[in-house]
Amino acid sequence: MELSDVDRDLLACAANGLALVERPFAAMAHDVGLGEDETIARLRALKDSGAIKRLGLVVRHRELGYRANAMAVWDLPEDRVDAVGQRMAAFPFVTLCYRRRRAPPRWPYNLFAMIHGTDRAVVTAQIAGLVAELGLGEAPQSVLFSRRRYKQRGANYARAGHPVSRQEASWTSSTGAS
Amino acid sequence: MKPQSRLARALIDRFQRDMPLEPRPFDAMARAVDSTPADVLATLGEMQETGTLSRIGAVVPPGVLGASTLAAMEVPEERLDEVADHVSTYAEVNHNYEREHALNLWFVVTAADRRGVDDVLARIERHTGLAVLDLPLERAYRIDLGFDVSWS
Numbered sequence: 437m438e439l440s441d442v443d444r445d446l447l448a449c450a451a452n453g454l455a456l457v458e459r460p461f462a463a464m465a466h467d468v469g470l471g472e473d474e475t476i477a478r479l480r481a482l483k484d485s486g487a488i489k490r491l492g493l494v495v496r497h498r499e500l501g502y503r504a505n506a507m508a509v510w511d512l513p514e515d516r517v518d519a520v521g522q523r524m525a526a527f528p529f530v531t532l533c534y535r536r537r538r539a540p541p542r543w544p545y546n547l548f549a550m551i552h553g554t555d556r557a558v559v560t561a562q563i564a565g566l567v568a569e570l571g572l573g574e575a576p577q578s579v580l581f582s583r584r585r586y587k588q589r590g591a592n593y594a595r596a597g598h599p600v601s602r603q604e605a606s607w608t609s610s611t612g613a614s
Numbered sequence: 615m616k617p618q619s620r621l622a623r624a625l626i627d628r629f630q631r632d633m634p635l636e637p638r639p640f641d642a643m644a645r646a647v648d649s650t651p652a653d654v655l656a657t658l659g660e661m662q663e664t665g666t667l668s669r670i671g672a673v674v675p676p677g678v679l680g681a682s683t684l685a686a687m688e689v690p691e692e693r694l695d696e697v698a699d700h701v702s703t704y705a706e707v708n709h710n711y712e713r714e715h716a717l718n719l720w721f722v723v724t725a726a727d728r729r730g731v732d733d734v735l736a737r738i739e740r741h742t743g744l745a746v747l748d749l750p751l752e753r754a755y756r757i758d759l760g761f762d763v764s765w766s
Contacts, residue, residue, distance in 0.1 A: 493633075587709065
């Protein structure tokens with residue numbers, strides 16, 4: 437997907453967050469040097485092309501009561517990981533699922549699934565369900581529950597000399613049993 | 615679930631994926647949830663203050679805009695807060711969590727390009743004297759599509 441510089445600036449601003457004002461796209465238009473109508477039209481085109489996956493509220497799971505947050509990981513052979521990953525992604529309780537590069541010997545795992553739950557026992561049972569349904573009993577596995585969040589905010593794509601969103605996203609630190 | 619106001623719940627349920635793309639989006643959102651633009655803006659502001667709402671904006675798939683990676687560190691328990699706070703100071707770090715594992719600190723680094731990511735990882739290693747594992751994405755099977763909250 438080839439993006440123009442102005443589209444990149446627009447995406448960076450949109451990713452960082454809209455101002456909570458009556459006409460947020462006019463505010464964004466001002467930052468990137470476009471008109472309001474063109475800003476809206478370009479955002480729509482970026483959404484249609486998939487460069488924006490979604491546009492709307494980005495919530496924090498913990499504040500909504502989802503405190504049992506697990507990162508479940510497996511080490512699967514290259515010829516099997518994609519098929520398993522695609523099936524795993526279809527389970528409704530799997531929020532995110534992807535393949536990452538291993539860092540052996542310290543980190544041998546290549547398949548990752550994130551599960552956000554309210555109850556650790558339920559999440560543990562859901563992971564056991566994945567293992568059973570997808571035949572992962574033999575695969576090396578680990579489950580890493582989150583303990584404390586130090587930071588969560590939107591990605592910062594701003595480049596030096598380019599506009600940053602008007603809204604300085606804030607982050608909070610929180611503790612909690614999970 | 616932690617009880618939220620009726621309006622907050624309605625906004626979360628309806629507008630995680632497709633907020634209106636029009637000059638006055640909060641007017642359209644207010645009409646859809648039977649409220650007023652002023653109440654919608656006030657509620658979103660409150661949600662942001664209390665931390666429920668990270669932001670209202672775009673979720674961009676990895677790789678579209680810049681480069682990112684998931685990084686992990688094994689930090690001695692007595693240094694965890696110090697190292698985690700240092701990691702959080704980088705604007706390029708957007709998520710930073712302690713997890714239950716010998717590799718106990720996990721964070722996402724996003725920058726305009728791969729060199730920017732490498733630079734942050736190298737600076738963290740230099741500053742802390744600890745190794746940082748670099749686990750870049752190879753393929754996404756499911757990315758952030760919003761989150762169905764059960765309010766019961």
